[in-house]
Amino acid sequence: MGEFRSRIAFSLLIATLVAVATISMVVDRRARLTGGSLLPGWSRYVLDAAVPLQKMVTLPFDGARDAWNRYLALVGVADQNEALRAQLAALREDNLQLREALVASGRLERISEMREDFEVPMRPAELVGVDVSPWFRSVLLDRGQTDGVLSGMPVISEDGLVGLVTATSGGAAKTMTVLDRQSAVDATVQRSRSRGIVRGRGSDGIVFEFVARGADVVSGDLVITSGLGGVYPKGLRIGRVTAVSDPGAKLVQTATLEPAVDFGRLEQVFVILRRGPTMELLYVAEDGDAAPARPGS
Amino acid sequence: MKRVFGLLGLGAVALTLQGAVATFIPPRFCPDLGFLLVVALGLCWRSPVGGVCVAAAIGFATDLLSGSLLGQHALLRLAAYATARLGSRHLNLRGPLPQAVFVAALTAANAVALALLTSFFSPGSGAGIVAVRELLPQALANAVFAPLVAFATERAVARLGDEDGGQRLLPLASRGRVA
Numbered sequence: 167m168g169e170f171r172s173r174i175a176f177s178l179l180i181a182t183l184v185a186v187a188t189i190s191m192v193v194d195r196r197a198r199l200t201g202g203s204l205l206p207g208w209s210r211y212v213l214d215a216a217v218p219l220q221k222m223v224t225l226p227f228d229g230a231r232d233a234w235n236r237y238l239a240l241v242g243v244a245d246q247n248e249a250l251r252a253q254l255a256a257l258r259e260d261n262l263q264l265r266e267a268l269v270a271s272g273r274l275e276r277i278s279e280m281r282e283d284f285e286v287p288m289r290p291a292e293l294v295g296v297d298v299s300p301w302f303r304s305v306l307l308d309r310g311q312t313d314g315v316l317s318g319m320p321v322i323s324e325d326g327l328v329g330l331v332t333a334t335s336g337g338a339a340k341t342m343t344v345l346d347r348q349s350a351v352d353a354t355v356q357r358s359r360s361r362g363i364v365r366g367r368g369s370d371g372i373v374f375e376f377v378a379r380g381a382d383v384v385s386g387d388l389v390i391t392s393g394l395g396g397v398y399p400k401g402l403r404i405g406r407v408t409a410v411s412d413p414g415a416k417l418v419q420t421a422t423l424e425p426a427v428d429f430g431r432l433e434q435v436f437v438i439l440r441r442g443p444t445m446e447l448l449y450v451a452e453d454g455d456a457a458p459a460r461p462g463s
Numbered sequence: 464m465k466r467v468f469g470l471l472g473l474g475a476v477a478l479t480l481q482g483a484v485a486t487f488i489p490p491r492f493c494p495d496l497g498f499l500l501v502v503a504l505g506l507c508w509r510s511p512v513g514g515v516c517v518a519a520a521i522g523f524a525t526d527l528l529s530g531s532l533l534g535q536h537a538l539l540r541l542a543a544y545a546t547a548r549l550g551s552r553h554l555n556l557r558g559p560l561p562q563a564v565f566v567a568a569l570t571a572a573n574a575v576a577l578a579l580l581t582s583f584f585s586p587g588s589g590a591g592i593v594a595v596r597e598l599l600p601q602a603l604a605n606a607v608f609a610p611l612v613a614f615a616t617e618r619a620v621a622r623l624g625d626e627d628g629g630q631r632l633l634p635l636a637s638r639g640r641v642a
Contacts, residue, residue: 176512183519183541190526190534195584198532209527216479216528223483231487295482295528298497300490300601301577302530306482332530342530348585369491369597430489 198332210335217308217338220295286399288436289313291321291339303346303368303429304332307339309437315339318397318445320438326403326426327351327391328435339437344372344404345429352395353404358382361392364404364423371425372405378419383410389423396444467513469623473616474500474521478528491600494608497521498573501540502566502609503616505547506556518544535580539573546572559610566609570602 291309309315311334321328321341329343342349349366353374360383362376374389387407393400405423413419477496485493501518508514522537529536546569556562 176515179512180515180541183515184538187519187522187534187538187541190523190537191532191580191584194533209523209533212524212527216482219475219479220482223479224486227483227487293486295479296485297490297529298478298481298485298525299529299531299536299577300485300493300495300597301574301581303490304530306528340528340530346530348530348581369489 213306213333213335213338213340214310216306217294220306221308224294287314287439288322289315289439291315291435291437293432293435294338301368302348303343303366305329305341305343305432307331307341307435307437308337310334310337310339312336314439315437316441318441320398320402320442321435322402322438323427323432323435325428326405327398328427328429328432330397331437341435343429344425351398351404352392353389354392355383355407356388356390358387361394364389372423374405374407374421374423375418376421378413378417381419383407383419383421385409387421389421393442395442396447397442399438399442466508466510466620466623467516469619470500470504470508470513470517470616471520473619474517474524478521478524482528491597492604494604494612495570495601496608496612497525497536498540498543498570499566499605499609499612500616501544502547502569503613504620505544506551506562506613507617508620511548514544514548515541531577531581532584535577535584538580539576542576543569543573562610562613563606567602567606570605571598574598574601 289309291307291313293305294308295306297304305328307315307321315331315334317331317334319331321331327344329341329346329349331339332342333340344351344364344366345368346366347368351364352361353364354361355374358381360376360381362374362381362383364372364374366372374383376383385407389404389407391398391400391402391404403426405425407421408424410421411419474497477500481493481496501521504514504517518540519537522540523533525531525536525540526533547565550556550565554561554565556565
């Protein structure tokens with residue numbers, strides 16, 4: 167009798183856990199679609215606790231990497247330095263010419279007036295851990311709601327687009343990178359203005375999908391955010407075209423991109439404290455979410 | 464209870480360590496330590512209630528620290544635990560080689576199930592396609608580390624007070640017994 171009871175209790179436990187997991191998936195999916203992806207209370211504590219733990223564990227790895235970068239990987243630094251000096255000189259020259267051109271056309275003053283619109287508040291954040299599941303490509307940041315970081319805010323680095331904040335707690339933010347298979351970014355080719363979608367392919371990097379007819383995409387083209395999806399600001403670098411597939415009879419053609427951001431060396435990122443219009447609409451009714459930061463706030 | 468909390472702590476360490484190591488090693492070559500711990504529990508811990516609870520907790524924690532839906536890994540960790548437990552009863556999984564082969568097969572099944580679940584909830588995301596070049600290195604990495612994690616888990620279970628912890632691999636030894 168005792169064994170029978172134990173078996174019933176065990177079966178009930180399993181059924182309950184399976185039901186909780188299934189319901190959680192449905193609720194989370196629905197929340198992601200409708201914008202309310204604020205984490206439940208208990209999970210916010212877990213996420214907050216994960217940040218210092220991750221930092222502590224990452225510390226020796228960071229030390230080893232720094233040692234490698236500083237002392238062992240110095241081969242070629244002199245050449246690189248020389249090349250960078252040359253590049254800097256060229257850029258200075260370009261900068262001067264552009265300034266002259268702007269002053270000459272009287273646009274500098276107008277740009278100065280418009281500056282407020284262009285200035286977007288950003289919050290620097292440190293990457294403390296990557297996805298613990300090898301099948302997804304998220305990263306964990308050490309800034310959360312207390313720093314004004316909210317779900318739906320874009321994340322960038324000095325090299326280009328990193329991804330989108332998908333969930334936050336008080337002191338942590340989970341960010342889906344553009345490498346994730348669930349990621350899709352409305353993009354355009356800087357040179358030809360051909361539009362398409364950049365999709366994540368996990369370890370295979372990212373691909374640019376575009377309508378084959380009339381599109382002008384060649385190897386070496388820079389692909390940037392179009393701003394039309396209402397999620398990311400316009401003009402952020404996503405990657406450079408490395409190969410264009412043969413369209414054959416297909417309507418949609420794909421191009422392989424080399425991401426602008428080196429995700430293997432990513433340490434410091436910036437969260438843009440302003441959501442795109444689509445994200446604003448999605449997350450506006452998010453329960454408990456503070457109002458998104460505005461420029462100047 | 465002490466064992467459950469101890470193993471939960473071990474799970475937290477495994478996930479934290481993986482989150483840190485994966486910043487230096489390409490994710491496809493990084494062993495899935497949370498998954499390996501759950502499988503090892505199925506192989507070496509005789510308490511099914513404790514095993515199921517720890518597996519679910521590790522799954523939910525993985526979901527929190529990952530881009531998956533909340534509950535996705537929890538469900539799969541439960542399935543992995545159940546499969547490992549069944550496997551330990553009906554198959555001879557003593558020794559590193561059988562464990563490695565078993566874990567490699569389970570990794571593939573887990574990846575396919577994960578891809579199907581993701582496709583179901585996010586149609587058109589392209590997540591349904593499990594790239595072979597991602598799956599193979601992952602299965603290999605898990606297979607290599609599986610005997611090590613199984614050994615460590617067996618020792619941890621024994622150290623946390625389960626004197627029979629190391630005997631669980633004997634087929635049929637604990638059939639029908641619920642701790």
